[in-house]
Amino acid sequence: MSQATLRLLDKADKEILKLPRAVKGAIYDFQHRFRQDPENPGLRFKQLKGHPRLYSARVNLDYRALLLHAGGNDYILVAVRPRQEVYDNLDKFAYQINPVTGGIEFLDLLTIEKVVPPDPGPDPDPRPGPAPRPEPAPLFAGYAAGTLLELGVAEPLLGLIMKITTEDELLGLAAYAPQLTGEVLLALHDGKTVEEVLDQVTTPVKAEDEIDADDYQSALSRPATAVTTKDAALQEILEDDFGRWRVFLHPTQRKIVERSYRGPARVSGGPGTGKTIVALHRVRHLVERLGPGERTDVLLTTFNKNLAADLRHRLLALAGPDILRRVDIVNIDRLASDIVTPTEAGAGRRWIDDTKAVVQWQELLDELGQRRWDAEFLHDEWSQVILGQGVTTRAGYFRARRAGRGRPITREDRAAIWQLAERYVMRLDDKGLWTIRQVAERAARIEAERARDTAAYLADQVSSAKVQRESGIWHRPRYRHIVVDEAQDLSAAHWRLLRAMVPEGPDDLFIAGDTHQRIYSHQVSLGSLGINIRGRSSRLTLSYRTTHEILRAAAGLLGTEEWDDLDDGRDDLTGYRSVLHGPEPVYTGYPTWAAELDGIAAQVRAWGGGSIAVCVPARRMVGEVERWLGQAGIESCAIDGDGPKKPDSPVHVGTMHRFKGLEYQRMIIAGVADGLLPAGRVLDHAAEDPLRYRRELRQARSLLFVAATRARDSVAISWHGRKSRFLP
Numbered sequence: 001m002s003q004a005t006l007r008l009l010d011k012a013d014k015e016i017l018k019l020p021r022a023v024k025g026a027i028y029d030f031q032h033r034f035r036q037d038p039e040n041p042g043l044r045f046k047q048l049k050g051h052p053r054l055y056s057a058r059v060n061l062d063y064r065a066l067l068l069h070a071g072g073n074d075y076i077l078v079a080v081r082p083r084q085e086v087y088d089n090l091d092k093f094a095y096q097i098n099p100v101t102g103g104i105e106f107l108d109l110l111t112i113e114k115v116v117p118p119d120p121g122p123d124p125d126p127r128p129g130p131a132p133r134p135e136p137a138p139l140f141a142g143y144a145a146g147t148l149l150e151l152g153v154a155e156p157l158l159g160l161i162m163k164i165t166t167e168d169e170l171l172g173l174a175a176y177a178p179q180l181t182g183e184v185l186l187a188l189h190d191g192k193t194v195e196e197v198l199d200q201v202t203t204p205v206k207a208e209d210e211i212d213a214d215d216y217q218s219a220l221s222r223p224a225t226a227v228t229t230k231d232a233a234l235q236e237i238l239e240d241d242f243g244r245w246r247v248f249l250h251p252t253q254r255k256i257v258e259r260s261y262r263g264p265a266r267v268s269g270g271p272g273t274g275k276t277i278v279a280l281h282r283v284r285h286l287v288e289r290l291g292p293g294e295r296t297d298v299l300l301t302t303f304n305k306n307l308a309a310d311l312r313h314r315l316l317a318l319a320g321p322d323i324l325r326r327v328d329i330v331n332i333d334r335l336a337s338d339i340v341t342p343t344e345a346g347a348g349r350r351w352i353d354d355t356k357a358v359v360q361w362q363e364l365l366d367e368l369g370q371r372r373w374d375a376e377f378l379h380d381e382w383s384q385v386i387l388g389q390g391v392t393t394r395a396g397y398f399r400a401r402r403a404g405r406g407r408p409i410t411r412e413d414r415a416a417i418w419q420l421a422e423r424y425v426m427r428l429d430d431k432g433l434w435t436i437r438q439v440a441e442r443a444a445r446i447e448a449e450r451a452r453d454t455a456a457y458l459a460d461q462v463s464s465a466k467v468q469r470e471s472g473i474w475h476r477p478r479y480r481h482i483v484v485d486e487a488q489d490l491s492a493a494h495w496r497l498l499r500a501m502v503p504e505g506p507d508d509l510f511i512a513g514d515t516h517q518r519i520y521s522h523q524v525s526l527g528s529l530g531i532n533i534r535g536r537s538s539r540l541t542l543s544y545r546t547t548h549e550i551l552r553a554a555a556g557l558l559g560t561e562e563w564d565d566l567d568d569g570r571d572d573l574t575g576y577r578s579v580l581h582g583p584e585p586v587y588t589g590y591p592t593w594a595a596e597l598d599g600i601a602a603q604v605r606a607w608g609g610g611s612i613a614v615c616v617p618a619r620r621m622v623g624e625v626e627r628w629l630g631q632a633g634i635e636s637c638a639i640d641g642d643g644p645k646k647p648d649s650p651v652h653v654g655t656m657h658r659f660k661g662l663e664y665q666r667m668i669i670a671g672v673a674d675g676l677l678p679a680g681r682v683l684d685h686a687a688e689d690p691l692r693y694r695r696e697l698r699q700a701r702s703l704l705f706v707a708a709t710r711a712r713d714s715v716a717i718s719w720h721g722r723k724s725r726f727l728p
């Protein structure tokens, strides 16, 4: 008896999922038995005629597994097919090592010919009559075979590709072809030039080593060969449709996850490109690389509480409880408050969020009869410039950088603002309040001091009498690695806090985020905060969530604004694409809010099911939608700071801000009206400050962009009165 390794090739899993339940069960048993002993006579394991590397084995009476021999005792499960189909169509199977990616590809021409019929051949019954209508021109007739191959298209498919004449046939082929072939053809069909496709689609997945077309063993270890090896992983796939991402990363994603970086690294990319998935895999990779241990060496943090809960849930599913034990998963404000609460300054305080902090500013301005600056401006100035940069003195504020803050202010203005800020802080102290910005700033200061002490202790353990007395635990760095998701919305104080919690060095910080999705006004320059990501940035461009149609419409909502790269450079959505297709977004205007509410109920009813969400620009509208749907007999629940109140409810309703990081099958974006998005009040305040005005507009566009890209299949956008200036 000899044991074998059996891996599952990417894409084979998708087809296996479509098989009847009983067959899936048989596959699970089969792969287990095959690993134990491929020679087991019950498996009828044999090589297929004309295919030196291709074998078949019995799954049950009617189904056969197709296995590719990689060498030694290594086999790859590439397909499961009805028994007769296998033996009648031996000439329809092909496999290769892709000469561009170096990944293993299996091609089943029989399945693909069902969507792209091969040449129908001569008409069997030619009768005289009117001349036949000319055939439509093949979509890829203008491309030389050599060009397509250079882009990474699978050679055995070239003949069929040249016969594609409709978009439906193209989509059908893309569904069964190797990933890169599908992506290249769809990008060309979208009008991208060969150079653009080479640059955006092919080059990122090109093999880094030399490719030997016969060395399947080496090919197995390349990122482009997405295979799973463990029984448990296969079982997950068989049981769970959403299990795919747990095992199969796109080669570009895998490279980013497994690379070693000499310092902080950043991954960007449009919505749904898998940044969160990459962050989760990165955490698992880092913990596995640390080896066995008990300590929580890794911090995984994100913007808010319910995203942190979601990360915990997903990391458990991906990596299991042993890895989870080694990771602290906490949202950034909670991280800060856990540091500050036990301290003297933090004891007995009540935390207030940004909205309440602005109300406190307003009350102060009313008491003082001050009208020179509005409450929002002062709140931003105080939290971003003063607290953000850890400014503690008036003189320090005179010197502080105000990049990206809007109109310049004079020395005299700074003096007056500083005085107001002091009064504001005193007012909060009197009331026993602390804003979350103060908490973040204080936490950053505590951790920076701790980091300095630790560095001094490690540099010179003998010279400091004080540190000698203290236990070594205090002098251990908080974390070995920190992974951050939704990074675009963290403030300067948050970054200073994180910088202080992990010593500078290889793989210290891994940062995932998309500045196009920034919906709070924290623009930072990581370089100026001691986090140098230069030369260690990667970008993901393939969306796994959103369809091509939604993605195109959503990108249009961003207008011609410019976006930063979390540093002093620019970011854009070049190459952002999807191979998924679905209906175009629907836009509907109504005369009144009541009519729009009726429209929302009608749309929910028309969709009939799936996961549906309604998002609106203002908080008061959430309750109104909920009530209206209730009266129409549709159950719904609101999403608050802790997530959906009743997650199983068929419809979730929330403000656009609440949808950050979430995903639904269908989205209604309602109330996209003039005066609501962008909010008239906010624009009025910003009217005298062109830079601030621009920032508010950009933020409102981002909000709409985030909302639209939560949808997997369908989006309906509506308004009442005049539509928002952002809509086409």
Ligand SMILES: Nc1ncnc2c1ncn2[C@@H]1O[C@H](COP(=O)(O)OP(=O)(O)OP(=O)(O)O)[C@@H](O)[C@H]1O
Pocket (backbone or CB within 6 Å): 244, 245, 248, 249, 250, 253, 269, 270, 271, 272, 273, 274, 275, 276, 277, 278, 514, 517, 543, 544, 545, 660, 661, 662, 663, 709
């Ligand atoms: N390699 C992959 N194969 C299959 N599905 C994937 C893959 N990578 C990501 N996905 C799926 O795509 C969806 C979006 O992934 P994820 O949430 O990580 O994207 P994101 O870039 O963080 O999105 P956003 O910026 O909008 O929050 C998820 O449903 C995820 O499971």
